[in-house]
Amino acid sequence: VGTDDGLLQVSEDGGATWRRVEDFPGVPKWTYVTDVFASPREVNTVFVALNNWQRGDFKPYLVKSTDRGRTFTSIAGNLPALHCVWSVIQDHEKGNLLFAGTEFGVFTTFDGGGAWTQMVGGVPPAQVRDMAVQRRESDLVLGTFGRGFYVLDDYSALRGINAEALAAEARLLPVRNAYLFN
Numbered sequence: 777v778g779t780d781d782g783l784l785q786v787s788e789d790g791g792a793t794w795r796r797v798e799d800f801p802g803v804p805k806w807t808y809v810t811d812v813f814a815s816p817r818e819v820n821t822v823f824v825a826l827n828n829w830q831r832g833d834f835k836p837y838l839v840k841s842t843d844r845g846r847t848f849t850s851i852a853g854n855l856p857a858l859h860c861v862w863s864v865i866q867d868h869e870k871g872n873l874l875f876a877g878t879e880f881g882v883f884t885t886f887d888g889g890g891a892w893t894q895m896v897g898g899v900p901p902a903q904v905r906d907m908a909v910q911r912r913e914s915d916l917v918l919g920t921f922g923r924g925f926y927v928l929d930d931y932s933a934l935r936g937i938n939a940e941a942l943a944a945e946a947r948l949l950p951v952r953n954a955y956l957f958n
Contacts, residue, residue, distance in 0.1 A: 778809025784824060786845045800848050803837045804828055810861065810905075811877075816868040820844050823851075825861040825876070834858045838876060840889065851889025859883075865907045865916075870935045875916060877904025882918055886937045899926055914952075 777785050782805060784797040798805070807828040815821035822845055826837035836855035839848040855861070855876065863877035872888040880901040883892040903921035910917060914932040919925050933949035941947045 778812045778824065780808050782806040782809065782826070784809055784812065784845055788844065795845070797845050800824065800826065800837070800839050802850050803839065804831070804833065807833075807837060811863045813864050813866065815866050815871070817866065817871050818842070821866075823864045823866065823874070824848070825864045827860045827862060829860050829879075834860050834879070836861045836876075836878060838864060838889065851885075853885065853890050853892050855883060855892050856880075862903055862905045862921075863907050865909060867935065868909060868911055869932075873934060875907055877907055877918065879903055882907070882916075884934065886934070886942070887939070895928070900924075 779785070782798060786795045786797060787793065803826050807826045808830065809824060810827045811825040813823040820842055822841050824839050828835070828837065835857060836852045836859050838850065838852045838855070838861045840851045841848045855878065859878035859880055861876050861878050865875050867873035872886060874885050874889060876883045876892065881899055882895045882904045884895055885892045900922070902924070904918050905921050906919035908917045914930050916928040916931050917925060930952055933951060936949045
């Protein structure tokens with residue numbers, strides 16, 4: 777669990793005992809923990825979004841641990857300077873496919889956080905405070921601070937994007953079969 781005073785509390789025994797984490801690389805002390813996301817793919821991996829807007833610091837802070845919160849590395853990559861991070865989520869099939877909800881929309885990365893791309897096309901520049909993946913349909917659901925929600929229908933085509941696909945002039949990606957109702 778994360779707290780608004782910059783702490784991450786980790787329990788590995790169902791809440792009987794807790795380990796306190798208060799330092800993250802490149803993140804100022806006391807920075808608000810806005811989201812904690814346990815990987816659905818790797819039992820030891822956790823993602824933490826942090827936000828320091830209360831102190832006039834609007835940098836994106838996003839970190840990852842592969843050892844249950846003992847050590848962290850930044851995965852903020854090239855997220856824009858004034859895009860505080862509010863939420864993070866990982867795809868359940870492709871581990872390097874991540875989504876970050878920021879102050880001004882949602883970003884995706886295909887390489888685990890090295891390079892981020894803003895998702896546009898109908899998503900307003902609003903705070904994306906919460907995200908969920910509907911596994912069966914591969915839908916990404918976004919909850920905004922603007923009291924709205926958006927659904928990216930069947931994002932499974934994004935699983936096929938890699939450095940080669942991004943460098944290509946054009947690429948056709950698979951889509952699921954559409955349903956027809958009379």
